[in-house]
Amino acid sequence: MKTKLTRHLLRLLVIAGVMSSCNKFEATNIDPSRSSNLDPALQLTNVQLRFSGDLEVNEKLGLVFTMPLVQQIGGIWLNRNGQFYVYDRNYLSSLWNNTYNNDVVNIVDAVNRTSGDPAKSNMNAVCRIMKVYEFARLTDVYGDIPYKEAGKAYSDGIIRPVFDKQEDIYNDFFKELTEAAAQLDASKDAVTGDLFYRGNIESWRKFANSLRLRYAMRLVKVNPEKARQEAEAAVQAGVFSSNAEMCKMNHLNIQNTYTDVRGNAVSAAFCQSEVIPRVQNTFIEQLRSTNDPRLSRLVKYYIDIVNRPFERIDITAPVVAQIGYNGVPSNEYIWDGWRNPITIDVPGRGTMQAVNNDQKAQLANFMIRNDAPYLHLTYAEVEFLLAEMAVRWGSNNGGTAAEHYARGIQAAMGQLSLFPGGPVIPDTEIQGFIRANALLPGREIEIINQQLWIALLLNGPEAYANWRRTGFPRLTPSPNYDSSIQTIPRRFEYPLLELEQNASNAAAAVQSIGPGGNVWTNRVWWDKP
Template identity: 60%
Template structure:
């Protein structure tokens, strides 16, 4: 299946799963049979539900991506809600939300689906896809929090015992590599079809590549803490076969529906940004400057000035040429709300409208409509990311993995620019612009890691948790903290999420042990194991 092709059966499935989620998940246990397992749940539907929720759930995408991670890596800013990640205003509820939504829903479903299919040879592919998906959802959790409940995640929370132990992140990662290796090897196109799969419509060859590419991503997390392990695992992932074409990308297609806290068919990240009378979010000036200073051809397509159209954001009037002619590319400064750094009004002529007064807010550049449309795709893992990670691996360890670091770097740039065309209404940027951009950004001696990870930072735009993880593990780009007097809780960019207060109250013994292993304090300026 090509990435741009919508699975015709997807949306009826997701609609049914929305209803299932709010009518069935709270009655998951059957104490007469197995306290962690429903007697009639279909594992294929559990998989589809978890896939849909990953990018379709509004609450977690809003709190984690829009409020916290995208402002933290200085891609998004301006709005009142950006203070939590952008100015480091500590809000425990927002740091807790992924944990409190994932464990009783996504973790529960995936652990159960893996268990339910384990001894069923007729569902071998489904079993191994669920193992891969289980790693994927746990990776997001441990990368944000550090040590987490893993081996007892389902039995601890859902078998009448609400005090599961925390596994060390090093041990969790070791199991990730084992699970991805075994699952990708066991997948077999000659075995069972997995038609409810929302990512690849059951394409086993692509699932193998996704597992191996995810393995590569996680291997590169360890470059600071365990470089030899990182190198070995990265090479293993590559040898088994990672993404090689744009056809391989892991993409979730969403429906053109305004998402809400019950419906997961639309893009939850989009809904978190576009909901409301007018859109408050702006590009961070840090991000805008980085693209402008490298002559990035994506800038003019992803960053736009608009005349607002209340509650109908897709019908906003694009006045980018007129405003750019006066102010260029102006986002929100690091540490500012949209009303800070106030701009005086000026007038432009807009075809069909006439003279239009461009006030302060309209002079702070916004995300283009196609990026935040309700049916915008969510890019889970891309060819661009894989190529740029291979570029770093080749540079760090002197490897040739079907090309040296410069070859992978250039492939990564091209893939990242071309992936914008995967969006509905996204631009197709010409070969000449791509060629010129590569010529303008040749890897400079001594700056290889900085330049490779600059490209990753840009390629991971709209995937806040992953951009945040890559910034922490690589150290690039070098960001100046967005400290704001009277708001900020710390002068440092936070390095993790703090645990929910419910863990301190209900699982104190294991919570305390986890803190000892992580350095003694549950503080968002502390570092997870791989970030040491």
């Protein structure tokens, strides 16, 4: 794996440069050039790596905004935009500017290059699935976006693409995922360059169907019948049935930079700061109030060593003995670190002082290693969605709501062992937790999605989307003296560059948003009160 990634890196950087649409005189999602012999396999590798390896996007989308917004991570200066709703147009534009300029251009081109070629039928299907996945992250954050015309300047002469309605984009997602899954055929071409499943055709089929289930459930408020139909069809076609089938990216043990995408960029975002982000009390209280066995495994106390995150001194046991588990309040920073010291005895180090900042819990080291896997879509999520389907529609997909819920919890706790150095939680503890935290009549959907929120830790964009979709967990807005608004934002605003250089199409999209237009307090199409 390491040799393969290292070998491809220089070629991938060349691809990124060739395919990038950085012409400042045109819209940001346009590619003015085209290579005549680019390898779609390398384009696929590039897009897969960058999804979780691009530090610019994952830092601003995840650490700066979405993880603090859903009150999992917070406390440091970098978290303030999401934690306290501090407006920053540049940060809100990061996903748009970097994804359209690189990943959209590459994956659209890869789909076009392989379309209609019998010798590349499976590669085409895989790239179609990856294309849906890329655009879903964009539309779920921004709403209406350029979709059908995005990335096509090199072939169609389109300079300023129109914005498609999110409803139309989702309808095309369902079509693409259905057709691509049906197109996959293990007797046909081998898929090379695939870092998700190493070209395993059946795994890609299940990934496509599981994505279809995820996106179908986005529609439960805006179009419940469409949601039910698409979800049932996805399940019948075959979704994940074990942790072994989930979609994850195994990164290398390399500290990412803004140009090297081989390591886990979420981890790099955590570790490049002088002060490591803390866990918010909202998250800790959910674990503590339910006696969740993950609390002692996920949440630790450390004394930080500046710029050497994995040399932090673990002081969990003595601090827990004195104050229990305590994170950062949702509306506070962790400043004034010298205050309220307590004296602790650390084995092997003797007596030490733990000051205020040391008494704010952090994620365990194994969660933020450079080679931590990025979990794109898990079996746990699939089971929680199946449980929700059973509650909403009485769906019988191999179990009752309670049975799917229990499988989801077991899978979510089990997936921690996939991290290097991660824990294996004994089944006795898992089963005890399930028995003590059963579904309650009238609160089933809330309880299911509280567990999904925990399972989505470190996947900020998806946790943010699922919170908007369901309203669970119930989050209390956390503005402070720095806040630009007093309520939790519901979408990201379009970049200024797009509004200026694609003015007429962007203006139409802004008009369709409704009163207030392009503001982050408005909602995307599927996000209904």
